[in-house]
Amino acid sequence: MRFLTSGRRHKAARPLLLLLSLFLVGAVYAAVSPATSSSAEGVADAQLVAAGKNLFAVNCASCHGLNAEGLAQQGAPNLTNVGAAAVDFQVRTRRMPMANPLTQAVPGSKTIFTDDEIKALAAYVASLGNGPAIPDQNQYDPSNVSAEGAARGGDLFRTNCSACHNFKGAGGALPNGVVAPRIENTPPEQVWEALRTGPGQMPVFAAGAIPDQDVQKVIAYIKQVNAAPSAGLSLGGLGPVAEGFWAWVAGIGSLVLFAIWIATRGTRA
Amino acid sequence: MSxxxxxxxxxxxxxxxxxxxxxxxxxxxxxxxxxxxxxxxxVPVLVLAFLFVYFGVPKDAELVLFGANLQMQTTLLGLTSGLATLMIGVAAIAWARSLMSDEEIVGERHGAASPPEARERVLADLETGIEASGIRRRKLLGTGMAGALGLIAVPALVSLADLGPWPTPALRAETIERTLWAEGVRLVNDVSYLPLKASDLEVGQLVNAVPETLExxxxxxxxxxxxAKAxxxxxxxxxxxxxxPDSRKDWQINGILSYSKICTHVGCPISLxxxxxxxxxxxxxxxxFDLANSGVVVFGPAARSLPQLPITTDSEGYLVARSGFTVPVGxxxxxxxxxxDFKEGDR
Amino acid sequence: MAKPAELSPASPAMEVRTPPKDPGPSKLAGPATWVDERIGLAKLMSNIRKVFPDHWSFLLGEIALYSFVILLLTGVFLTIWFKPSMAEVDYAGSYELLRHVRMSEAFSSTLSISFDIRGGLLVRQIHHWSAMLFVAAMTVHMLRVFFTGAFRKPRELNWLIGVGLLSIGLVEGFAGYSLPDDLLSGTGLRFVDGLIRSIPLIGTWAEFFVFAGEFPGTLVIPRLYMVHILLVPGLLLGLISAHMALLVYHKHTHWPAPGRTNHNIQGYPFFPIYVAKAGGFFFIVFGITILMGALIQINPVWLYGPYNPSQVTAGSQPDWYMGFVEGAIRIIPNWEWHVLGTTWSWNIFLPGVALMGLLFTALAVYPFIEAWITGDKSEHHLLDRPRNAPNRTAFGVAGMAAYGMLWLAGGNDIIATQFQVSLNNVTYFMRVAVFVVPVLAFIVTKRICLSLQRADKDRVLHGSETNIIVRSPDGGYSEAHVPISQGEAYSLTRHPQLDALPPNGEKLGRTRQRLSRWYADGQVPTPTVEEIEAAAHHSDAPALEGSDTAESGVSH
Structure with a gap:
């Protein structure tokens, strides 16, 4: 379940990190890309798992071990029971592969794998044990949630999510440099996967307590509350701290400028 | 100062x-x-625009400004009335600055104190008045009046004693020292009131829960x-x-533990x-708080461990409370x- | 407003010095006589040509005053629909994302003001922005008064009234923040519940009295409503009236400049200049506040949701003016005492209750302590330039630094997420910074003040730099200086010197003597007549005095 490292090492020099990730990208494309992308469609499960195993050996095994058993001193967790959903979430959001053990896996801009490669990796990890599968659309799709359902989703959101992710999903602080990320625009599928697999420090919210229908309601609420028009610029949804900042800068600032204009003498002849 | x-x-x-x-x-x-x-x-132009917006723009119309999606009615009502108000102000200042006479004038200051004669006269008047009141000769009048005035505040203050019930030990035991939890009360999911089956909970799972009796x-x-307490x-x-710890061996089932959600510092609900x-x-x-160590404080201003709720399962496998909280929450x-209360190192 | 036709730009305005020209029979005579015969209008209006000095910093208090007026106006509008009730209702208004969620009538009526009343949301936002500006303007006004020494005799009582206004302004703001019964206001109330409970001896009693029993109860919002719209505004109104009355009685202070003394006041007449300027400024403050309400969202309660004691949101903060208390509560170590079966929660009481008491007590006693140290009993109507009172200025900056550190600590989670640093490290840093930074601020500020004094002295003795490099006959280069005007030299040298109290003059206590010596120590003495003359002779050669490039003469 614990996909990301809880290592306590601090950030290495940024240039080094950049070089490493560049190297990784290059390595992945050189080693794997031609082999799988052309033949992924229509192959049998066994082939998919085999392709995934290859990908895993190249991209993941250095930390998680050749058989995904994890490596404690790297902070890399055992992956035998995390399931396909966790792989899909971590790799698709570019949290994984991590270039370096950090405090927290942070999402990158774009995954370095193709859809087929992600499927193969997920199929391989899923074949190792029991864990949630990649969800079907009917598990997470919020389009059938009624207006009342979305309001109920809001109640669930404020009870279970806003403590870390803030009242509209703008994110928040956790101890020791960990942050709860912004989730205003997270795709529904990834919200579902995050709830079920508990990435990083986030707890699991399993179906026994929050069934799929409730997850859909929460997703519908996040979508609708962020799509609704605001009553002015929303200051990043950060609450009273940002408001106080603007009261001083925009309010007192502009009024002092006016006061200076009022009290200075105009040009003299 | 010189x-x-x-x-x-x-x-x-x-x-x-x-x-x-x-x-x-x-x-x-x-x-x-x-x-x-x-x-x-x-100003009249802006006022007309305000009226147009008030009566013409529907509540749910939207307006994109600076890349933000805004409520058109609220924003435009504010822009028109705000600019109109600002115009009046700017016009008045510009008038004062450029067209009103700007010859500065000089006024005299006088000390804040009254002239000595006036002070003496008032003191003399006071003396006369005090003499005329007879208070000097009949001293009890003054003391009596002052005492009476002081005491008349007592009824006013005492009438406030019913601001709220008195937190006597008996009342405290009924209120802040007691929660809805009791032996056999099921733990249910907050909001949906779904009962929690021990076998459904996964390692790493968090459930925000309340007693079933709350619904x-x-x-x-x-x-x-x-x-607020349960x-x-x-x-x-x-x-x-x-x-x-040994004393809490049977407060949990297979690593499923339950703690109060109310911070022991000033009472915020905590679930991060x-x-x-x-x-x-x-x-x-x-x-x-460290939930893997009976909820002891590891950082921050809270002084007491988070109270743990002893739990077990009922015959159907659902989580139930073994008893109420053993210490007050909050x-x-x-x-x-x-x-x-439980501290680091207790058994 | 005045009748514009009567205003001729050529009309003399020197009434105080010269009798006014006869403007002919006034068109206002008829109605004015009617009113005067009934209420003695002429006596009431005898002051309409009262003099007010002009300076931007004198308008900061006006911002606070006008914000208060705006609060009254918008507040009345909001009371038309707001229901201060904690009874639970089933929300069926037009904001769909909260339909059928459990909420109080207070919250539901706030939603209806926001979504069903045209302009209601705008007025709510104006009211809230205005409240932020009210306290902010009071704060900057107070800082202006502090740093210029305007609190000195005879204005100490007005300073005390100001401290009172600021402190109950905070109470007013907090009560208003709590009324909508949204998640943040409920979290704030719960915080106050814990705060009250922490008071030694009477904590639980005070808690049960304020909340009429156990938190949250049913009465706290109706009670806060009474406090917010009746009790505190009434007090504010009374104190503001007294503040203004004393301002008019004392006449405004003014900055030192040629011709301005402790015994006169120079400026523009109240009517018509200040009627136009102050009136115009009211509309500007109102206009800016409306524009802020139109363009910047504030306190979006529908996003926070109704108060629910098991919910909370990341970034739960009070409004800015309670931020320093919040910060102190976040960084205090977890001290709790157990004495004879009782618990003393210093971790809440010290930063919460005691800190506020400390702040307002320190503000209230400062004028008296300073006067005690300097032994100064004279009246002051000329302002100090902050550099000429280095200890006071340094003390003020140190206070601001401490306040600022607490303020930052109150947003430690936002700092952690926005700047990607560890929340715990921010907290540890602040625990130290709140004591160290003010001390550093004091030392640095005092040094800067003394340097500025030295620069002033240089300017008086050697004139101002011209940016012109002159080559002397023997090949040396130097920058030419022009003497400054007599007016400027006067302004730079007229401030009284701080004197230490004479030893054993009047049986001074040791502490007082030592403090007084410390307070006066280090100042740069203003140049003497001899020094100025010597410098003038010395600088004859390189200076450009008398040449065509000199920009200003010595005097008029």
């Missing part, structure tokens, strides 16, 4: 008045005049008061990775749980000695 008698540089006196452009140049004055009238003329409380106040979090951790470190953070003042208070 009063400035012998200044190193003598006071040259007030500077000579210099005329403004608008004082000497009729064209400049006319220009300023036209600008001010122009600003005042913008049946009709009265809004009792509901809020009940929930809210809990249920977490499941790997039993091998946590410390369970890190599933790998097992730390629980309060979003209000960042007190951090912030400490004066009358209760909390030194015997």
């Amino acid at each position: 009063e400035q008698k012998n200044l190193p540089v003598p006071d040259p006196g007030l500077e000579e008045h210099e005329h403004r452009f608008t004082d000497v140049n009729e064209a400049a004055a006319d220009r300023a005049y036209r600008q001010i009238v122009g600003m005042l003329a913008a 049946k409380i009709e009265d809004g106040t009792a509901f809020q008061q009940g929930k 809210a809990i979090i249920v977490v499941r951790m790997d039993p091998n990775s946590i410390k369970i 749980w890190e599933q790998q470190t097992h730390h629980l953070l309060c979003p209000c003042h960042q007190s951090t 912030p400490s208070y004066f009358e209760r000695d909390s030194s015997k």
Whole structure:
């Protein structure tokens, strides 16, 4: 379940990190890309798992071990029971592969794998044990949630999510440099996967307590509350701290400028 | 401080008045005049626009401004009325600055104190008045009146004693020292009231839960008061990775533990749980509790461990409370000695 | 407003010095006589040509005053629909994302003001922005008064009234923040519940009295409503009236400049200049506040949701003016005492209750302590330039630094997420910074003040720099200086010197003597007549005095 490292090492020099990730990208494309992308469609499960195993050996095994058993001193967790959903979430959001053990896996801009490669990796990890599968659309799709359902989703959101992710999903602080990320625009599928697999420090919210229908309601609420028009610029949804900042800068600032204009003498002849 | 008698540089006196452009140049004055009238003329236009928005723009219309999706009605009502108000102000200031006479004038200051004669006269009047009142001869009048005036505040103050019920030990035991939890009460999911099956909980899972009895409380106040104390979090951790003291061996099932959701600092609800470190953070003042170690404080201003709710399963496998909380939840208070609450190192 | 036709730009305005020209029979005579015969209008209006000095910093208090007026106006509008009730209702208004969620009538009526009343949301936002500006303007006004020494005799009582206004302004703001019964206001109330409970001896009693029993109860919002719209505004109104009355009685202070003394006041007449300027400024403050309400969202309660005691959001903060208390509560170590079966929650009481008491007590006693140290009993109507009172200025900056550190600590989670640093490290840093930074601020500020004094002295003795490099006959280069005007030299040298109290003059206590010596120590003495003359002779050669490039003469 614990996909990301809880290592306590601090950030290495940024240039080094950049070089490493560049190297990784290059390595992945050189080693794997031609082999799988052309033949992924229509192959049998066994082939998919085999392709995934290859990908895993190249991209993941250095930390998680050749058989995904994890490596404690790297902070890399055992992956035998995390399931396909966790792989899909971590790799698709570019949290994984991590270039370096950090405090927290942070999402990158774009995954370095193709859809087929992600499927193969997920199929391989899923074949190792029991864990949630990649969800079907009917598990997470919020389009059938009624207006009342979305309001109920809001109640669930404020009870279970806003403590870390803030009242509209703008994110928040956790101890020791960990942050709860912004989730205003997270795709529904990834919200579902995050709830079920508990990435990083986030707890699991399993179906026994929050069934799929409730997850859909929460997703519908996040979508609708962020799509609704605001009553002015929303200051990043950060609450009273940002408001106080603007009261001083925009309010007192502009009024002092006016006061200076009022009290200075105009040009003299 | 020495009063400035012998200044190193003598006071040259007030500077000579210099005329403004608008004082000497009729064209400049006319220009300023036209600008001010122009600003005042913008006001009726903006007021008309305000009326148009008020009656013409529907509540749900949207407006994209600076890349943000705004409520059109609210924004435009504010822009029109705000600009109109601002125009009036700017016009008045511009008038004062450029067209009203700007010859500065000088006024005299007098000390804040009254002239000595006046002070003496008032003192004399006071003396006369005191003498005339007879208070000097009949001394008890003064003391009696002062005492009576002081005492008349007593009824006023005492009438406030019913501001709220008195927190006697008996009342405290009924209120802040008691929650809805009792033996056999099921733990249910907050909001949906789904009962929790021990076998459904996964390692790393967090459930925000309440007692099943909460749902049946009709009265809004009792509901809020009940929930404010009874809210809990249920977490499941790997039993091998946590410390369970001997006295709490049977307060949990297979690493499923339950704690009060109410911070022991000032009472914020806390549920920011890190599933790998097992730390629980309060979003209000960042007190951090270790749920893998009976809820002891590891950081922040909270002084007491988070109260743990003893739980077990019923015959159907659902989680139920083994008893109520063994200590009051929420912030400490004066009358209760909390030194015997669970601390790091207790067994 | 005045009748514009009567205003001729050429009309003299020197009434105080010269009798006014006869403007002919006034068109206002008829109605004015009617009113005067009934209420003695002429006596009431005898002051309409009262003099007010002009300076931007004198308008800061006006911002606070106008914000208060705006609060009254918008507040009345809001009371038309707001229901201060904690009874639970089933919300069926037009904001769909909260339909059928359990909420109080207070919250539901706030939603209806926001979504069903046209302009209601705008007025709510104006009201809230205005409240932020009210306290902010009071704060900057107070800082202006502090740093210029305007609190000195005879204005100490007005300073005390100001401290009172600021402190109950905070109470007013907090009560208003709590009324909508949204998640943040409920979290704030719960915080106050814990705060009250922490008071030694009477904590639980005070708690049960304020909340009429156990938190949250049913009465706290109706009670806060009474406090917010009746009790505190009434007090504010009374104190503001007294503040203004004393301002008019004392006449405004003014900055030192040629011709301005402790015994006169120079400026523009109240009517018509200040009627136009102050009136115009009211509309500007109102206009800016409306524009802020139109363009910047504030307190979006529908996003926070109704108060629910088991919910909370990341970034739960009070409004800015309670931020320093919040910060102190976040960084205090977890001290709790157990004495004879009782618990003393210093971790809440010290930063919460005691800190506020400390702040307002320190503000209230400062004028008296300073006067005690300096032994100064004279009246002051000329303002100090902050550099000429280095200890006071340094003390003020140190206070601001401490306040600022607490303020930052109150947003430690936002700092952690926005700047990607560890929340715990921010907290540890602040625990130290709140004591160290003010001390550093004091030392640095005092040094800067003394340097500025030295620069002033240089300017008086050697004139101002011209940026012109002159080559002397023997090949040396130097920058030419022009003497400054007599007016400027006067302004730079007229401030009284701080004197230490004479030893054993009047049986001074040791502490007082030592403090007084410390307070006066280090100042740069203003140049003497001899020094100025010597410098003038010395600088004859390189200076450009008398040449065509000199920009200003010595004097008028």
